[in-house]
Amino acid sequence: MATSVKVPANFNAESDANILKKAMKGLGTDEESIINILGHRSNAQRQEIKKVYHTLFGKALVKELKSELGGNFENVILALMVPPAEYDADELKRAMKGIGTDEDRLIEILCSRTNDELRAINRAYESKYKTVLEKDIKSETSGDFKRLLVSLLTCGRQENNNIDLQKAETDAKRLYEAGENMWGTDEAVFNSILVLQSYPQLRAVFDMYSNIAKKDIEDSIKSEMSGDLKAGMLAVVRIVKNKAAFFAKKLYDSMKGLGTDDDDLIRIIVSRSEKDMDEIKKEFQRLYGKTLEDFIKGDTSGDYKNILLALIS
Known part of the structure; x- marks a missing residue:
């Protein structure tokens, strides 16, 4: 997985703690210094900075940040400080x-x-x-x-990369018999297969399903289920197919139209910045013909915009 947060090779928690203290000293706050430090460190490094800051100054860094910052910029910074x-x-x-x-x-x-x-x-x-x-x-x-x-x-999903094509065909038939080929839907069959099988195995199941049902598994779920269950099952399928594309769409949905869903935007960028943000950025541009950076610039402003851009750069 390609992360987005690029951390310095010569990380020094004590130096970072001193810079943060200086940024919050006296009248006003040096937000740029806070972004330069916390927006370019791994979560593990931020936890180390928290400990060192408390040791050096006898104060909790998170409490200090909370008293100095505000709005969505504060929300992002505080989110970054949590494991x-x-x-x-x-x-x-x-x-x-x-x-x-x-x-x-x-x-x-x-x-x-x-x-x-x-x-x-x-x-x-x-x-x-x-x-x-x-x-x-x-x-x-x-x-x-x-x-x-x-x-x-229950954390029971298989996580090996082996693919059993015979089992994939059997499971694809079971899904077909539990949905498209019967009156009503046996949701338990969908649940048992989608939750237990590994991602590579499920991709094989979905391919087999398309051949058997003559339609995509997503289309079957849309026609056979409703409400939260439909949304949950579709999420599992889309994540199995392409997790980066799933999150790219979530980011797009948080910014499209009038207003921005800042909760979703912040949560996804903070939680994916050290996991697969580079892949998400590629999928975002492929799907929407515009970079994630450009979307963020158009939907946010000031220090809030700058910290988000630092996390995806």
Whole structure:
């Protein structure tokens, strides 16, 4: 995976901590220095800077940043200071907080993370919120959609690269018999195959399915399912086919039309900047004929724009 954040070879946490302290000293704040440091360090390096800052100055860096910054710029900076698993856990908690549930956020995070990432999220969630993530998911969702998310949380997806073509054909037939070739839909069959098989194996299943059903698996899901379950199943399929394209579309959707969905924009850029942002940028340009940088420049401004550009540069 090609990351976007380019970290310095001569990283020095003490030097960075001193620069950040100077940037927040006295009247006004040197936002450019904050961007130059925090926008060009890995998350692990930011955690080291936090520790050193506290040791040097006896103050919590995050608290200092919070008192100096504001708006979406502050939101990005604070998000960057959280370890990835804890950040995902926080975002899942936010999705379930208060009246109503942000199903799209649940789908995006739970459908796109690896087994190891999901295990880390489970641990971070329980550690921070003193409850089990699966329990909260069960209380906030229902039916086949609940079963899909709970199945993903068990971290049982196979992760080898071996492809069994005979099994792929068998599973493709099972999917066809469970949907297009029957009255109604057996969602449990879709769930068991889409959640358990490895990405390479599922790509083979989807190819076989197209030959058998004479239509793409996405089209079958659209016609056979509805609501949150349809959205969740489509997300799994699209992530399996091309994860970078899935996130490129999410970024595009956050910025298209009037207004910007800053929550989505920030979350995706922060969470993908060290994973696959270079691939996402390529897919974005392929799909929309314009660079992600140009879209961000047109939809954001000031320090908020500059920190986002630093994270994808």
